Amino acid sequence: MRELTYGDVKAAADRIAGRIRPVTVAPLDSGAIRTAYRDPLDERASRPCEVWVALEYMQHTGSFKARGAQNFLQAHRDAGTLPEAGVTIASGGNAGLACAWAARQEGVTATVFLPATAPAVKVAKLRSYGADVRLVGDEYAEALAACEEFVSATGALASHAYDNPLIAAGAGTLLEEIRQQIPGLDTVVVAVGGGGLFAGVATAAQHHGVRTVAVEPENCRALNAAVEAGHPVDVTVDSIASDSLGARRASRMALTAAQHERVHSVLVPDDEIAAARRALWDHRRIAVEHGAATALAALASSPRRTTDHDVQPGPGTLSRHYRPADGEKIAVILCGANTDPSDLTSPTEPN
Incomplete structure (x- = not known):
């Protein structure tokens, strides 16, 4: 698969303009996020960092996935490669919802394969978008195999949750919109699963000289492990955020993006992901997925060991937090809100 380019992201932005929610x-x-350690002999006046949250959970279908799905289908329609059999995907999560939604926008059929054990609420949501839902087997692998057989038998267009340049480029349009609203943006912080959102955002960020902080749960680290190994590898998935960040292997496209300059890898523990999610609710009444809160946890967490403190790591370097510099302008992407908010409480008054 070829490397994702900034031209792909720009083409996606033009293609989906007016079809998604900006x-x-x-x-x-101010002061909500602690900045890096300062030399006590430094007499210059300190400036708080500026941290913004990008509310992408307000996107169609409740996640950023709508961007990539819309770009994927529109590009195939423009190229005359969108078959009468429509599009198909094996996913009961955000990717499946986005695929079904985008297919309805394009007036084509989406056939979505799920394990028979899929929650009824997901099945109902998919059907509300007009999808033909097929329940097969008890595990995702069985649903995926059925989806592949369906492609062979019908000629339907196979979509993927993250490992496709059109999907990633659509996700990367987020960075373009964020930069327009935050002049002088220094850093973007993004949670990583299989790497579609990360690859798109990091590719656009690299073009503009913006730093990308790629954040993963400690026990759900497909991208970090790929950078460490030099190639995609399978990892164990065991995290509170694994429902949305639980890819066992990052895409090669994401690995290539992670090897660029200005990309930093951060791993955060589950307890700090949960704390960041609760803080968003307590102080902003924002209810997001644990996967979305993972990005914020990189800024809100405390250093885990003295050798980590306030280091700005290089590509692939393991860190357990990211400490902004004085005056740094940062955008944290809150990428999805398809979650059950019943476990959110309000032990403190909002600030």
């Missing part, structure tokens, strides 16, 4: 950004309270 992202909204909102500033966090």
Whole structure:
């Protein structure tokens, strides 16, 4: 698979303009995020960092996935390669919802394969978008195999949750919109699963000289492990955020993007992901997935060991937090909100 380019992201932005909801950004309270360690002999006046949250969970279908799905289908329609059999995908998560939604926008059929054990609420949501839902087997692998057989038998267009240049380029349009609203943006912080959102955002960020902080749960680290190994590898998936960040292997496209300059890898523990999610609810009444809160956890967490403190790591370097510099402008992408908010409580008054 070829390397994703900034031209792909720009083409996607033009292609999906007017078909998706532009992202909204909102500033966090000044001083909410601690900045890096300062030399006590440094007499210069300190400046708080500026941290903004990009509210992409307000996107169609409740996640950023709508961007990639729309770009994928529109590109195939423009190229005359969208078959009468429509599009198909094996996914009961955000990717499946986005595929079904985009297919309805394009007036084509989406056939979505799920294990028979899939929650009824997901099945109902998919059908509300007009999808033909096929329940097969008890595991995702069985649903995927059925999906592949369906492609062979019908000629339907196979979509993927993240490992496709059109999907990743569509996700990368987020960075373009964020930069328009935050002039002088220094850093974008993004949660990583299989790497579609990361690859698109990091590719656009690299073009503009913006730093990308790629954040994963400690026990769900497909991208970090790929950078460490030099090639995609399978990893164990065991995290509170694995429902949305639980890819066992990052895409090669994401690995290539992670090897660029200005990309930093951060791993955060589950307890800090949960704390970041609760903080968003307590202080902003924002209810997001654990996967979305993973990005914020990289800024809100405390250093885990003295050798980690306030280091700005290089590509592939393991760190357990990211400490902004004085005056740094940062955007944290809150990428999805398809979650059950019943476990969110309000032990403190909003700031």
